[in-house]
Amino acid sequence: MIKCRKIAKGKASGELLVSSEPISFLGGVDPSNGEVIDKNHELKGQSVKDKVLFIPGGKGSTVGSYVIFQMMKNNTAPKAIICLKAEPIIATGAIMSDIPMVDSPENIESLENGVKVEVNSDESSITIL
Numbered sequence: 001m002i003k004c005r006k007i008a009k010g011k012a013s014g015e016l017l018v019s020s021e022p023i024s025f026l027g028g029v030d031p032s033n034g035e036v037i038d039k040n041h042e043l044k045g046q047s048v049k050d051k052v053l054f055i056p057g058g059k060g061s062t063v064g065s066y067v068i069f070q071m072m073k074n075n076t077a078p079k080a081i082i083c084l085k086a087e088p089i090i091a092t093g094a095i096m097s098d099i100p101m102v103d104s105p106e107n108i109e110s111l112e113n114g115v116k117v118e119v120n121s122d123e124s125s126i127t128i129l
Helices: 064-073 088-097
Strands: 005-008 011-018 051-055 080-083 101-103 116-120 125-128
Touching (some): 005 080, 005 088, 011 080, 080 116, 088 101
Antiparallel strands (some): 011 116
């Protein structure tokens, strides 16, 4: 079990989608299908839908929070979000959208693309499944 800090309540599990780059949901992710469309992002062409998204943090406009909310309404949002350091844009989007979110994981070595994890923000934990 990896200890972390709770940002948005809840528990969810899924396959990790890992990026070493921050992401902007406004203009960087298509809310209609969850695909990363930022042509300069390492996840370009991949979908965040139904994944546990692990990113350093977010970037861009505060409207990104509403894009995350729209993605939840469209069923294209990530199941959970893990950040190295949470920032207000993604945190607000996760809270508004009931997407479990944590940050500051103690040990990230086992958090690799394709690994199945459970994020339990209520217990401040990430578990490899």
